[in-house]
Amino acid sequence: MAEQAVRPSSSGSAAQPGSRRWRTVDIVVTAVLGVAFGVVFWAWGLLWAALDAPFSAFPPAQAVMYGVWLLPAVLAPLIVRKAGAGLFAELVAGIVSALLGSAWGTLTIVYGLLQGAAGELGYAAFGYRRYGWPQALLSALCAGLMAAVLDLVNYYPDWTAGWKTSYVALVALSTMVIAGAGAMALTRSLAASGALSAFASGRTRA
Amino acid sequence: MTLPLSLGPVRPVPLSAINPVAQLGAIAVVLPVLLVSGDLLTPLVVLAAEVCLLPAAGLTTPRTVLARTWPLLLGAAGVAWVNVLFGDAGWASGVALAVRVLALALPGVLLVASTDPVRLADALTLHWRVPTRFAFGTLAALRLVPLLAAEWQTIRLARRARGVEPGRNPVAQGRLFAGTAFALLVAAVRRGTRLAAAMDARGFDSGIARTNARGSVLRRRDAAYLAGAVAVCAAALALSVATGTWEPVFS
Amino acid sequence: MRLTGWGFRYPSRHAWAARDVDLRVDPGERVLLTGPSGAGKSTLLHALAGLLGPDEGEQTGEITVDGRAPAEARARTGVVFQDPDAQLVMTRAGDDVAFGLENAGVRPERIWPAVESVLAEVGFPYGRDRATAALSGGQKQRLVLAGALAPRPGLLLLDEPTAQLDPDGAVLVREAVARATGARDTTLLVVDHDAEAWLPLVDRVVELRPEGGAVEHGPGWRPAPLRLPVRTPRPAGAVLLRAEAAGYTHRGAEQPALAATDVAVPAGRTLAVTGPNGTGKSTLALLLAGLRPPTTGRIAAAPALTAGLRRPDRPPHRWRADELVRRIGTVFQHPEHQFLTGRVRDELALGPLRSGAGDDAAHRRAEELMERLGLAALAEANPFTLSGGQQRRLSVATALATDPAVLVLDEPTFGQDRDTWGELVALLAEQQRDGRALVLVTHDAAVVRALADDELALQPTPVPA
Numbered sequence: 001m002a003e004q005a006v007r008p009s010s011s012g013s014a015a016q017p018g019s020r021r022w023r024t025v026d027i028v029v030t031a032v033l034g035v036a037f038g039v040v041f042w043a044w045g046l047l048w049a050a051l052d053a054p055f056s057a058f059p060p061a062q063a064v065m066y067g068v069w070l071l072p073a074v075l076a077p078l079i080v081r082k083a084g085a086g087l088f089a090e091l092v093a094g095i096v097s098a099l100l101g102s103a104w105g106t107l108t109i110v111y112g113l114l115q116g117a118a119g120e121l122g123y124a125a126f127g128y129r130r131y132g133w134p135q136a137l138l139s140a141l142c143a144g145l146m147a148a149v150l151d152l153v154n155y156y157p158d159w160t161a162g163w164k165t166s167y168v169a170l171v172a173l174s175t176m177v178i179a180g181a182g183a184m185a186l187t188r189s190l191a192a193s194g195a196l197s198a199f200a201s202g203r204t205r206a
Numbered sequence: 207m208t209l210p211l212s213l214g215p216v217r218p219v220p221l222s223a224i225n226p227v228a229q230l231g232a233i234a235v236v237l238p239v240l241l242v243s244g245d246l247l248t249p250l251v252v253l254a255a256e257v258c259l260l261p262a263a264g265l266t267t268p269r270t271v272l273a274r275t276w277p278l279l280l281g282a283a284g285v286a287w288v289n290v291l292f293g294d295a296g297w298a299s300g301v302a303l304a305v306r307v308l309a310l311a312l313p314g315v316l317l318v319a320s321t322d323p324v325r326l327a328d329a330l331t332l333h334w335r336v337p338t339r340f341a342f343g344t345l346a347a348l349r350l351v352p353l354l355a356a357e358w359q360t361i362r363l364a365r366r367a368r369g370v371e372p373g374r375n376p377v378a379q380g381r382l383f384a385g386t387a388f389a390l391l392v393a394a395v396r397r398g399t400r401l402a403a404a405m406d407a408r409g410f411d412s413g414i415a416r417t418n419a420r421g422s423v424l425r426r427r428d429a430a431y432l433a434g435a436v437a438v439c440a441a442a443l444a445l446s447v448a449t450g451t452w453e454p455v456f457s
Numbered sequence: 458m459r460l461t462g463w464g465f466r467y468p469s470r471h472a473w474a475a476r477d478v479d480l481r482v483d484p485g486e487r488v489l490l491t492g493p494s495g496a497g498k499s500t501l502l503h504a505l506a507g508l509l510g511p512d513e514g515e516q517t518g519e520i521t522v523d524g525r526a527p528a529e530a531r532a533r534t535g536v537v538f539q540d541p542d543a544q545l546v547m548t549r550a551g552d553d554v555a556f557g558l559e560n561a562g563v564r565p566e567r568i569w570p571a572v573e574s575v576l577a578e579v580g581f582p583y584g585r586d587r588a589t590a591a592l593s594g595g596q597k598q599r600l601v602l603a604g605a606l607a608p609r610p611g612l613l614l615l616d617e618p619t620a621q622l623d624p625d626g627a628v629l630v631r632e633a634v635a636r637a638t639g640a641r642d643t644t645l646l647v648v649d650h651d652a653e654a655w656l657p658l659v660d661r662v663v664e665l666r667p668e669g670g671a672v673e674h675g676p677g678w679r680p681a682p683l684r685l686p687v688r689t690p691r692p693a694g695a696v697l698l699r700a701e702a703a704g705y706t707h708r709g710a711e712q713p714a715l716a717a718t719d720v721a722v723p724a725g726r727t728l729a730v731t732g733p734n735g736t737g738k739s740t741l742a743l744l745l746a747g748l749r750p751p752t753t754g755r756i757a758a759a760p761a762l763t764a765g766l767r768r769p770d771r772p773p774h775r776w777r778a779d780e781l782v783r784r785i786g787t788v789f790q791h792p793e794h795q796f797l798t799g800r801v802r803d804e805l806a807l808g809p810l811r812s813g814a815g816d817d818a819a820h821r822r823a824e825e826l827m828e829r830l831g832l833a834a835l836a837e838a839n840p841f842t843l844s845g846g847q848q849r850r851l852s853v854a855t856a857l858a859t860d861p862a863v864l865v866l867d868e869p870t871f872g873q874d875r876d877t878w879g880e881l882v883a884l885l886a887e888q889q890r891d892g893r894a895l896v897l898v899t900h901d902a903a904v905v906r907a908l909a910d911d912e913l914a915l916q917p918t919p920v921p922a
Contacts, residue, residue, distance in 0.1 A: 023512070024411045025402035027339055031347035032398035036391060039351065046277060049284035079395075092344055098311070099318050101277040105311030106233055107241075154241075157455070189388065192799055194842035195395040198402075198513075203468050324552055346546045352590060353542055357794075363748045364794040367787035368855065369811035371778030385797065392841065393793070400543035407506050407536035408546075408604060409560035419555040419568040 020128070025198045026080040033079070034089040037072040038096025044068050045102050059156075060163050063148070063170035067178020069111075070143040073119030074136050075183040079190070079201050083120070083128045086139065090116030111150060118146035131201065137180040144175030219264035221320035226329040228428035229321065232435035233313045239439045240310050243446070244455040246302040249309040251442035256312040263319040274315050282307045323348055328422040338416045346401055354394055361389050458482040458505065458612060458644065462518035464669075465500050465509060474500040476517070476669040482661075484611065487638060487645040491652050491680070492665035494846055494874045498648040501665065502616045505646065507531040522612060530612075532561060535605030539617045539872070541597035544604075550576070550592075551585025554604045561608050571607055579603045579633040593734060595626025599633050606637055613638065615647040619654075620872040623734050623900045627651070631658065650874045652680045684879035685907045686886040693910075694724030697762045697863055697894050698745060698773070698785070702754030705740045715740040717754055720913050722863060724761070727885075727895040729905045732915030738898045739790070739867050741915070745896055746787040746865040747773025758784075762862060779812040786856030788866040792848040796840040801832055801851060804840050808858040826854045830884065846877030853884060864888060865896045870904050882907050 048065060055062040076089035094112020102108045122139025123131070148171040152164055159167070187201060196202025221229075240249055265271045272279075286304035290297045317326075327345045330336040365371070365382060372378035405411075446452035464476035475497025482488050490498050503509050504520055507528035522530040535557075538544055547553040554572045563571070572585065579599045589597065598618060605613065615634065619627035635658055638645050649655055652662070662674040704717040715737030722728055722745065730738045743749040744756055756772050762784050763769035766776060773785060789795050798804045805823035814822065827833045830850050835843065840851055849869065856864060869885070870878050885908055889895055899905060905912060 022339070023402075024339070024343065024406045025399055027343035028347055028402040028405070029395055029398040031340075031344040032350060032394050034344070035347045035351060036354070036394050040387075042277065046280065049281050052284055052287070088340070092347075096348075098314050101275060101311065101315065102281065104281070105278070105307055105309075106237055106314050107310055110237070154455075186388075186391070189799075190392065190395060192839050192841075193392045194839065195392045195399075197467070198399045322548070324547060324549070342546070349546070349548060360789065360791075361794050363743065364787075364789050365797070366748055366778045366781070367746060367789070368795055368797060369778045369782035369808050369859065370797065373777075389794070389796075397543050400538065400540065401546070403503070403508055404536070404538055404544040405546060405556075406508055407531075407534070407538075408557040409532060409608070410556075412532065412560055414560065414562040417559050417562050417565055417568070419559055419565050419572075420552070421565060 020083060022082055026082050026085070029198075030076050030080050030082075030085050030089050031092055033072055033076050034092025035096050037089070037093040038100065040071075041069065041093055041097035041108070042100040042102060045097065045104070060159075060167035060170060063167050064174050066144065066147065066171045067140070067174040067176075067180075067182065069147060070115055070119060070140060070175045070179040071183060071186075073116045073143045074122070074139045074179045075186055077120075077123050077128075077139070078131050078136060078183055078187045079196060079199055081128075081131055081200055083124070086119040086123070086143075087113070087116035090119065090143075107154075111147065114150060115143045115147050119143035133184060136184050137176055140175045140180030140183070141172055143179065144172045147171060147175070217264065219262065219320050221259065221262040221264075221316060222322075222325075223427065224320070224431045225333075225422065225424050225428045226317065226321045226326040227333045227422075228424070228431045229313070229317045231432045233317070235432070235435045235439055236313055237310065239443065240306055242454050243306070243443070244302070244453045245446055245451045246298065246305060247446040247449065247451045248442045249302065249306040251445060252438060253305055253309040253312065255438040256309060256316065259316055260312075263316045265315075265319055274319060275312075278308060278311045278315070281311075324420070325422065328418055328420050332418060332422045333424060339410070342410070343402075343405075346405065347398060350394060350397055350401070353397070354390055357393055358386065358390055361386050458522050458646070460501075460518065460520050463501075463504070463520045464517040465497070465504060465514055466516075467514045473497075473669070474514075475665065478518075478665065478669075478671050480663060480671055482644060482646065484644055485641040486661065487659045488647070488661045488663060489652060489655050489659040490646060490648045490663050490665060493667055493876055494844055496665040496667045498665055499616055502536070502614050502646070502648055505612070506534055506536045506614055532608065533611040534614060535608065535610035535612070536614045537598070537601050537605050537616065537618045539620045541594060541601050541621070544601045545589045545597060548589055549585065550581065550583060550587040550589055550600055553589060553600060554585075554607050557604055557608050563608075572603075575603045575607045578606065578637050580629075580636065593626060594622045595629035598622060598626065598630045602630065602633050602637065606643075610643065612644045612646070615645070615649070617649050617872070618647070620650060624902075625733060627654065631655070634658065650872065680875065683875060683903055683907070684883075686883045688886055688889075688908075691725050691910075693726050694892065694894075695759060695761055696721045696723045697759050698722040699757045699759070700741070700745060700751075700754065701757055703741075703744050703751040703756055704753040705737065705744060705749065706752045713737070713752075715744070715915075718913075718915070722894045722896055724862065724894050725889065725892045726910040727889050727897060727908045729909035729912045730896065730898045730915065731900070731905060731912060733917060736915035736917055738915055742787070742865050742867050742896060742898045744774075745863075746785055747776055747781050748787065750774040782808050782859040782861065783812050784861055785863045785865060786859065786861035788852050788856050788864070788869060790867040790871060792852035793841055795852050795855065796848075799839050800836070801827070801838050801840055801843075802836045804851060804855055805832075805858050808855055812859050822858055826858055830854050846873060846880070849873060849877065849881060850884070853881070857888070861893070863894045863896065865898075867898045868900065869897065870899065870901045878903075 072089040072093045073086040076085040091112045094108045098106050098108045119139045119142060121142040122135050125138060126135055148168045190196050191202045236252060240252060243249060260271060265274060282304040285307050286300040290300035323345055327341045331338045331341045370382060372382045460478050460480045463478045464473050466473045478501065492498055505522060505527050520527060523533055545553050546556050551572050554575060555568050558568045558571060579602050581599050581603060619630050631654060647655055662678050664672045664674060666672065699721045700718050702717040702719060704713050705715040706713040718741060730741055732738055744751050758773055766780055796804060798807060802823055805826050806819040809819035809822050827836055832851060843851060869881060873881065882904060885895060
């Protein structure tokens, strides 16, 4: 009877530790991250539009601000450690910013989907078993390259090869620093604040 | 500065009679057409049709329209301005891009103005088989936004009470902003965790097939709405091809 | 419901959150669970609700509900937690009550009659379409209760359901619980720091011990009386701060958040600001604290307070933040809003550093405060990870670090257990003895009795017809 009572049941939150099944807390917190970054995207978009002018001497340079767009794709998997978390968070962020009224309209939803999917590669390459610096940086790089390519096709097909190359390089650099290293730093600070006690990511260093 | 997104129950407007998935379908029709069209006429026709729908979404006065669309207008103006100044195609291309941006974004404004997020989740789970746990989990997360907006204010005041104030120094302002945003993120994750526990306590994770008390029905008018979107796009393309102005983006 | 030698430990902690608990509750019984903070009351409730899987930590002993593991009996269990805003899922009242029924797979046509009847049962005064965001805390919590009761649970678990409510809201919730469990077809287990208020409603009282185990209290048990500090009333000192017809209206709002108010804050005395929700108590605190400008009237600071300011003619809300913290200290309702650093030690040194003290002086001040307020053992801890009572003490300490002459506190005893309550009241009485002026915004009648020299009872503004 005693064993019966404490044995994990198949239903409820009694999933095995490290299991790939999404618990409710994984879903809700990933969605919360998506929603929060949707609002950040919206504000960042306004800032981006306002800074078009200062960057007009060399427009590809604006790519240094790019990393913020890819932060949820890298951050969410570091926190909840589930396959698809980056895609889910980035997609929700794209939807929320589009609904708030982004300058890029419903296109941000498409971007969110594709960037999120690309960001997943960084974690998928390690079988969704490791969540550290190499994975975060690789995920940021993949998502950044995807975003840069989308931009060149959509917005800047007329640029010279030199501009295009600098743009891709700057986007890659910006996403590695802001999204990659930034997500690692955010995860550590969140874990230190005790906010991640429901996740394995909040326990390893506690 | 207010967020042009209402997250509470939406007051029903004529357009609310159209099922959210039909509206999403219309967006899916309009999106690729606008993406491939690089001229002015195609997005202009689509935009005209969308503007005609604004009153049906309850946006009848310039003030209500502006309250929902100001970030958009700002963005479109920015896009136009940059392209007029630095594009080689001159002002025509700038205006075409701005109109395209508006035409791409207005369906989203119509959807938000006429659709209760709950109805959207109902429609998505019932008609498009979106997993219920993800749809309603996101819905629950969305409900936290107004709470967090109020918390933002409190955190800013609390920082002044601790002697932290940026003054006019932009670096200090940036640090204060980042600090406040982080505090808010901590609060959001904590609240999300507690909300998830409360949802589980109410059987959200029970594994039983979930029913839906409100339901969501697709009617003939939803098909008509979708057909209307197709017709507008077809008309726009036909008109611009006929007048010889149509040019694809990837040329 | 039955526990035998039950214990639980969170993976990030070494100590057991609860251990050696033996408890048996029969169907239909109504039990109050008491015990100091950290005795594991909430952990026990979470376990009974089936919310502690192996992912959450390590379990010993046996725990069953209806003879089954709690996670399997979850469909038979309803839970109400502290914060109504972290429990409402939907934006409309009726949808929220229906949420649990939908999860249980109840057929849609049977859901709405069930929702209507449970809303009537808890005495929810509005219709199904009412927006949840527009409700008061007490009504929100009634709605949460309705949602928990809708699937007709055999076991109702209440985890501090009134801790975040004002006294009126708490009464609303207790009435609703009394009505809903009157028929005795639901077993009730309630955890609440305000044991006294629940006594008429329960059959048994069980106390969890922090060192482990549980003790059953006999009939006629009363909680230990609150420890009140000995105070000698003092004559009013010089007035430091004065509100002159000060009022506040939010931008775009029709009704003022605070109607024009006159009040004086003299040194060495404690002013309690009381009154029902929505009368602008917290707003008045923000005005007096120099954090918001009044939209009508003014806040005037006496020369004793403005001495040393670069621009003594300016009102408090225009003082620089570093000048403000040396004159008026503020303690917010939720301590975590005020924490800015990753260590208790840095948190206490921050205010002095900001207001121009040297590094050494600031850290000496921090050490001294930690020693005095019993936080020395936590010097290296992250403020966010402290318990509620420790966080509260730290937030008061951070305000004291810059030695302000006026201390403004918003609901300082909110949700505190008896021990923390006693500590906090003693700490505040000590501040007053040191000659500081205290402004307390509070719903807590006991804290008014214990500390206040003067009381300002704000009245609801009559709504114009």
